[in-house]
Every structure is written in structure tokens, then in C-alpha cells.
Amino acid sequence: MGASRQALFLQLTSSDWDGFLKGAEKEGLRVDRNGFIAQTPHPKALGSALTHPRITTDYSEALLELITPVCRTTEEMLTSLRDIHWFVHQHLEDEVLWSASMPCELDGDASIPIAEYGSSNIGQLKHVYRQGLAVRYGRMMQSIAGAHYNLSLPDSFWQKWQQLLENGQPLKDFKSDQYFWLIRNFRRRSWLLMMLFGASPALDASFVQGVKHNLTRFGDHTWYGPRATSLRMGDLGYHNNAQSSLNICFNELKTYTNTLERAIHTTWPPYEEIGTRRNGEYIQINTSILQIENEYYSAVRPKRTTERGEKPIQALESRGVEYIEVRCLDLDPFSPLGLNAPQVDFLDLFLLGCLLQDSPRIGDAECERLDDNYKDVVNRGRDPDLQLARCDQTTPVMDAGRDALDELEWLAEQLDHWQGGQRYRVALSTQRQKLEEPSLMPSARVLDAMTSSGKGHREWTLELSLEHQKMLREAEPDEQMRADFERMSRASLDEQAAMEAEDTVPFGEFLESYLAS
Numbered sequence: 377m378g379a380s381r382q383a384l385f386l387q388l389t390s391s392d393w394d395g396f397l398k399g400a401e402k403e404g405l406r407v408d409r410n411g412f413i414a415q416t417p418h419p420k421a422l423g424s425a426l427t428h429p430r431i432t433t434d435y436s437e438a439l440l441e442l443i444t445p446v447c448r449t450t451e452e453m454l455t456s457l458r459d460i461h462w463f464v465h466q467h468l469e470d471e472v473l474w475s476a477s478m479p480c481e482l483d484g485d486a487s488i489p490i491a492e493y494g495s496s497n498i499g500q501l502k503h504v505y506r507q508g509l510a511v512r513y514g515r516m517m518q519s520i521a522g523a524h525y526n527l528s529l530p531d532s533f534w535q536k537w538q539q540l541l542e543n544g545q546p547l548k549d550f551k552s553d554q555y556f557w558l559i560r561n562f563r564r565r566s567w568l569l570m571m572l573f574g575a576s577p578a579l580d581a582s583f584v585q586g587v588k589h590n591l592t593r594f595g596d597h598t599w600y601g602p603r604a605t606s607l608r609m610g611d612l613g614y615h616n617n618a619q620s621s622l623n624i625c626f627n628e629l630k631t632y633t634n635t636l637e638r639a640i641h642t643t644w645p646p647y648e649e650i651g652t653r654r655n656g657e658y659i660q661i662n663t664s665i666l667q668i669e670n671e672y673y674s675a676v677r678p679k680r681t682t683e684r685g686e687k688p689i690q691a692l693e694s695r696g697v698e699y700i701e702v703r704c705l706d707l708d709p710f711s712p713l714g715l716n717a718p719q720v721d722f723l724d725l726f727l728l729g730c731l732l733q734d735s736p737r738i739g740d741a742e743c744e745r746l747d748d749n750y751k752d753v754v755n756r757g758r759d760p761d762l763q764l765a766r767c768d769q770t771t772p773v774m775d776a777g778r779d780a781l782d783e784l785e786w787l788a789e790q791l792d793h794w795q796g797g798q799r800y801r802v803a804l805s806t807q808r809q810k811l812e813e814p815s816l817m818p819s820a821r822v823l824d825a826m827t828s829s830g831k832g833h834r835e836w837t838l839e840l841s842l843e844h845q846k847m848l849r850e851a852e853p854d855e856q857m858r859a860d861f862e863r864m865s866r867a868s869l870d871e872q873a874a875m876e877a878e879d880t881v882p883f884g885e886f887l888e889s890y891l892a893s
Contacts, residue, residue: 381732382786384540390794392536396724397528397699398453399444402714403521404707405474406438411838412481413488413519414438414471421467423865424872426493426502430460430864435506435518437489440464440473446526450720457713458848463861465848475714475841477608477706478579479519481834488515496875497886498685501661504887508660508667511650516583520608523707523714526679527727528699548696552629554731555678555697559626560738561730562676563746566704567753567764568780569726571773572807573719574605574757575706575818578826578833584612598832603756605819606706609675610754622665624672627737629697633689636672639665640689658883662891675704675750687893700727708818709837712844721803725791729784758814777811 406414418425418437425433434441442460447453464473474480482488490506493499509518531547538550545553578600584591589612591599601607622639625631640662647663661667669688680691680698702723707714738746745765753773756762763770771779781804788800810816815824826836879886 381734384537385732385787386790387540388536392533393791393794394530394532395448395795396728397446397448397530398450398720398724399446399526400453400457400715400720401444401524401526402442402457402707403434403523404440404442404714405436405479405519405521406440406468406471407474407480407838407841409470409472410481411834412483413479415487415489416471417492419467419469420869421865422464423868424494425491426496426499426868427871427875428864428868430861431464433491434521435488435491435509436515437491439491439519439521446528450717450724453720454713454715454717457715458851459854459857459861461713461848462851462853463858465845466858468845472838472841472845474521474837475707475709475712475844476833476837477521477576477606477709478833479521479583480837481580482516482519482582484585485510485515488519490515494872494876495879496872497879497881497883498875499872500658500883501887501890504658505661505667505671507658509671511659512647519583521707522608522703523705525702525705525715525720525723526699527702527724529728552678552692552696555700556626556628556632557735558700558727558731559676559678560735561733562700562702562727563626563738563743565726565730565780566675567749567757568777569702569704569723570605570609570750570753571757571777571817572722572810573705573708573818574609574754575709575822576606576608577601577604577819577823579607579612580832580834587612594826595832597834598826600823600833601755603759603762604754605757605817606704606754608706609704610751619665619672622672624674626676629678629692632678633693636666636669637689639672640668658887661887673703675702677701677703685890690893702727706818709822709840710818712848718803718806721799722807725784725788725800725803728791729787732787733783758817758820760814774811774814778808781808781811 408414418433422428422431430443432441432443433439442457442464444453444456447456490503490510493502534547534551538547543550578594578598581597581599584599589599592602594600604610622635624635642665643663644665647660650660652658652660652663666672678692678697679701680688680695682688682691708716708719749764752762752764757773760772760774762773764773764776766776784804788804791800792798814820826833829836831839
């Protein structure tokens with residue numbers, strides 16, 4: 377089956393191949409000049425976090441999220457991301473954007489301000505959802521930053537691919553099935569991304585103050601995992617007991633939406649004990665395992681752009697999967713943008729490879745095995761003695777990595793043949809070098825840089841963040857770009873004000889209607 381998909385793909389011509397559609401969402405904490413989380417509100421010059429199309433906040437008022445439009449090329453996407461960074465840095469005053477995924481200095485939950493979105497019902501819903509995350513998991517976990525990479529293939533490809541597969545489904549259903557085919561293989565291979573791009577092997581001591589952990593002391597204010605690739609994606613990052621009870625199935629759209637829907641409508645006793653209000657104020661949307669779909673943490677998500685007030689499940693069920701969101705990427709602390717071009721090109725290659733390789737349904741036993749592989753690479757991916765489970769045998773992690781890259785060689789050659797140049801072979805070679813020289817892995821580079829600088833996580837990251845800010849602020853200003861961003865900021869503030877003026881239904885009634893839908 378896998379070979380037949382590869383053979384079918386090779387029947388395409390350069391005129392059939394229209395490239396990738398891509399975009400990024402990059403998070404980053406605002407911090408003060410001492411490396412402490414910012415206590416200031418979202419800068420008004422950056423517009424409304426509720427309605428601005430490029431600049432918003434994630435969990436915290438201090439956690440910026442920068443969003444590119446859909447782009448055709450890696451260069452276009454990174455240029456867009458650089459432009460957004462440039463504008464943001466012009467308005468941070470004495471603050472700086474933190475370059476690492478693991479946070480700056482914190483002083484417990486109270487030091488992490490929850491994002492505010494104004495008085496509209498949608499704005500209040502977003503805030504109450506974040507209050508719910510705080511009472512369920514605490515705020516510390518929510519201060520972690522990452523990069524999300526969004527990828528889709530144009531309809532011109534899907535139509536041709538459907539003809540080659542001799543599939544008679546409606547295009548919407550065909551695309552959804554194929555994206556889930558890709559997702560199943562992503563689940564099988566996502567450990568590779570943690571090894572190649574994991575860049576959070578250390579953290580500030582304030583993050584684990586009073587918490588039991590198995591980390592090693594690096595310095596007075598830093599802990600680290602000697603072989604870890606991504607503490608962000610490990611047990612100290614995104615996890616919780618309630619979600620561990622879920623069995624979200626990624627085999628097809630229907631099972632995925634059904635299992636998510638069930639979680640949103642299944643109460644969880646500890647959350648029932650908390651209740652939805654405290655002193656008359658809403659502190660969570662509901663008492664279910666999940667308040668909404670976005671609460672489910674996963675390394676990958678099938679996505680569909682939602683309309684205002686529409687739930688993600690509703691959008692997926694009515695219009696099908698539109699794109700894939702890769703959510704397991706640490707920020708690249710060495711890049712002012714948190715992402716780099718060879719990484720983005722490799723992600724394109726990797727995700728397309730997941731579509732073109734055999735992808736049987738994932739049963740319970742395989743699902744457990746895949747989760748174990750992922751956790752092992754997160755915690756000790758640079759351990760040469762680590763063995764990964766593959767079917768009924770184990771393989772040294774570096775050999776498994778080489779095998780995974782070898783499987784992409786033909787595809788890199790084909791894409792380069794169609795597009796000209798050596799973009800994908802270079803991207804593949806760049807990742808292969810990390811397996812041959814593990815000191816080139818981002819997680820190893822972070823520890824080496826901290827060691828050579830004589831600084832802990834906080835001091836080293838702050839120094840790097842200030843360097844990135846200086847470089848971005850000194851970039852040649854584009855007055856048209858500045859005017860465009862200022863116009864977007866003003867328009868977003870006007871849009872938020874209009875939403876607030878239009879809302880006449882009390883929030884309690886709005887929430888009841890939202891949950892009933």
C-alpha cells in the first residue's frame with residue numbers, strides 16, 4: 377500500500393504540484409529587564425488581543441502570540457513573522473520577548489496574569505476558559521511557550537490525488553480522510569521531531585519551586601535533564617490526570633469528534649467540587665473533563681477555521697479538515713523568530729511523507745507504544761542507549777532516526793526536481809547531521825551554550841533575548857508596513873468596541889446558549 381502511494385505520487389508532474397500552504401503561530405512571554413514575567417497589560421499599540429488578526433495573547437496577558445497569514449513559501453512565511461516581530465518590538469518599551477519555551481523567572485501562580493479580552497460575551501468566554509485552566513491545572517504550566525506550524529495542500533493537489541486513488545467521495549470527506557491518514561503516521565513518527573527540534577532541556581528553578589521532579593541541578597537557579605530534548609513536552613509541561621483518562625481517537629474524523637464531544641459532556645468529579653462560580657464570578661465554563669475542544673493537549677490537531685461563535689467540532693463536522701496544526705515544536709532560542717528555514721522545509725517534507733506512507737488504523741496496543749516512544753525521546757532522546765519500540769522489536773533511537781530520514785530521501789529528490797534547486801535535500805541533510813553529531817541537536821546546543829557562558833537558564837536566555845530584540849529593532853523600518861500594522865491595531869480596537877456595544881444578552885445567558893449548542 378505504501379509503495380503504491382509513492383508510485384502514484386510519482387505519476388504527478390511538476391505542473392500538477394502546486395506546493396504547500398503554510399503558516400505559523402509563535403508564542404513568547406513579555407518579560408522585564410531582570411528576566412521576570414511582565415505584570416503590565418497587553419500594549420495598547422498592539423491593538424485588541426481579541427480581534428487583531430496578527431497579534432494576540434495565549435493564556436497569559438504576558439504571553440504574546442504572533443500569527444502569520446497563510447503563505448505559499450517558507451520565505452514568505454518567515455518574512456511575515458519577522459515583520460510582526462519588528463512591529464511588536466517597537467512597542468515593548470523596556471520589556472523584552474523571551475526567546476525560550478520554558479519561562480522566565482516566576483513567583484507562583486499569582487505572578488502569571490490571565491489574559492483579558494474585554495467585556496463582550498466572546499471576550500468574557502475566552503477569559504473564563506483561562507480561569508478554568510488555572511483552577512484545573514494551575515497557571516505555571518500555562519506560561520510555557522511554543523511554536524505551532526500549520527500546513528495544508530491546495531485543492532488542485534487533492535483533486536489530482538483523488539483521481540489517482542480512484543476515490544469517489546465528496547472532496548470534503550476525501551480531504552478529511554487523507555489528513556487523518558497523515559495524522560496517524562505523524563503519531564507514529566512525532567518522536568523524531570522532539571529529537572531534531574526539542575530545545576528545552578533546562579528551566580528556571582522558580583518553575584519547579586516546591587514541585588517533586590527528577591531533574592539535575594545545573595546551577596543555583598537552573599535545573600536540567602542531562603539527556604532530555606524537551607522538558608516542555610514532558611511531565612512538567614502539558615499534562616493532567618483528567619486528560620489521561622481520555623481515549624481521543626485519531627483514526628478518522630468521526631471518531632475524533634465523537635470522543636472529544638464525549639469529553640466535553642462528561643463531568644469530572646474534582647471539577648464538580650470546584651463548581652463554575654466563586655463569589656459570584658465564573659471560574660470555569662463547565663465541570664466536564666474538557667471545557668472546550670482546545671483544552672485537549674496534543675502534539676497535532678486537525679483544524680478548520682471557525683466562524684465567530686462557532687465551536688471547532690462544529691466547523692470540522694460541517695466543512696471537514698482544512699489544515700494540520702503541529703503543536704509540539706519548542707521555540708528555537710537561537711532564532712529571533714523561534715523558527716528557522718531548514719526546519720520549516722523539513723516539516724513540509726516530513727508531513728507530506730506521513731501522507732504518502734502506509735498508515736493503518738492505530739489500535740490500543742500501538743497507541744500505548746507510540747506514547748511511550750514519544751515520552752522516552754522527550755526525557756532522554758540524546759541517550760545513545762535508548763531503544764524505541766517498533767512493532768515486536770526494539771531499535772536504537774539513532775538508528776530509528778536514520779531510517780526515518782532515509783524514507784524521505786526519494787521525496788526530497790522529487791520535490792527538488794519539480795521545483796528546482798536543492799531546498800528539500802538541504803533540509804534533510806541538515807537534520808541528518810544532528811543524528812551523526814548529536815552535539816548539533818538544539819537541546820545539546822542549549823546546554824553547551826549555557827555551560828560555555830557560565831550562566832544559568834534565566835541569565836543566558838535573557839542575554840539572548842536582548843540580542844534578538846536589538847537586531848529586530850535595528851532592522852530598516854518599512855513605513856508602509858508600519859502604517860499597515862498601525863491600521864490593523866486601530867481597526868481591531870474599533871472592532872472590539874463594536875462587539876461590546878452590540879452585546880445585550882447577559883453573559884450567563886450567553887454561556888448557557890453556547891454550551892447548549
